Amino acid sequence: MLDKYVYGAHGVLLVYDITNSQSFENLEDWYGAVKKANEESDTQPVIALVGNKIDLEHMRTVKLDKHQRFCQENGIVSQFVSAKTGDSVFLCFQRVAAEILGIKLNKAEIEQSQLSGLESGSFELSWWIILKMKHQLITGPIRARSALFNNKRRVVKADIVNYSQESVARTVNTPRSSMCVIQ
Numbered sequence: 001m002l003d004k005y006v007y008g009a010h011g012v013l014l015v016y017d018i019t020n021s022q023s024f025e026n027l028e029d030w031y032g033a034v035k036k037a038n039e040e041s042d043t044q045p046v047i048a049l050v051g052n053k054i055d056l057e058h059m060r061t062v063k064l065d066k067h068q069r070f071c072q073e074n075g076i077v078s079q080f081v082s083a084k085t086g087d088s089v090f091l092c093f094q095r096v097a098a099e100i101l102g103i104k105l106n107k108a109e110i111e112q113s114q115l116s117g118l119e120s121g122s123f124e125l126s127w128w129i130i131l132k133m134k135h136q137l138i139t140g141p142i143r144a145r146s147a148l149f150n151n152k153r154r155v156v157k158a159d160i161v162n163y164s165q166e167s168v169a170r171t172v173n174t175p176r177s178s179m180c181v182i183q
C-alpha cells in the first residue's frame with residue numbers, strides 16, 4: 001500500500017520522535033520502502049529526515065550524530081521540528097518544496113522561517129505545492145510564488161539553482177532570469 005502513495009511523489013518526510021529511539025530505528029525500513037517503491041521511477045523524491053518534538057530536547061534519546069550520519073550517508077535533507085510549538089515546521093516544508101523546485105533559500109530566509117510558528121495556512125500551503133507537483137499541476141517557481149503570496153503574504157527571495165528540463169517543459173510562465181521572488 002505504501003508504494004502506491006510514495007511512487008512518483010516529489011517529496012517524502014521521514015518523521016521520528018527524538019525522545020523515542022524505536023521510532024528512529026524504524027526509519028531504516030521506511031527509507032528502504034520509499035527507495036524500493038521509486039526504483040522504477042524516472043525521478044527520485046526529495047527525502048527529508050525530520051526529528052520531531054524538539055521542545056522536549058531534555059528528553060532526547062536519539063543522539064544528534066545518529067541523525068546527522070543517517071542524512072549524510074543517504075544524502076537527504078536534515079530538519080528538526082516541534083509539531084507542538086510549530087518550531088521550524090514551516091521551514092521544513094519550505095526547504096523540501098524549495099529543493100524540489102530547485103530553489104536555493106538564503107540564510108536570512110531560513111532564519112525567518114525558523115522563527116515563524118505553525119500557522120494552518122502555511123502548513124497547507126507547502127503541502128499544496130507538493131501535492132500539486134505530484135499531479136503535475138505545478139507550473140514551477142512562478143506558480144509557487146503566487147501560492148505563497150496568496151497564503152502567506154511574506155516576501156522570500158530565492159535563487160534558482162537547478163531547474164531541470166522536465167520542469168521547464170511543464171512550466172507555463174518560464175522564469176526569465178535566474179532570480180525569483182517568492183511572496
Ligand SMILES: Nc1nc2c(ncn2[C@@H]2O[C@H](COP(=O)(O)OP(=O)(O)OP(=O)(O)O)[C@@H](O)[C@H]2O)c(=O)[nH]1
Pocket residue numbers: 017020052053054055056081082083084085
Ligand atoms: N511535546 C511534544 N509532543 C508532541 C509533538 N508532536 C506530537 N506530540 C504529542 O505526541 C502524542 C502522540 O502524537 P501522535 O500524533 O498521535 O503521534 P504518534 O506517532 O501516533 O504517537 P507517539 O509515538 O506517541 O509520538 C500526542 O500527545 C501529541 O500531542 C511535539 O512536537 N512535541
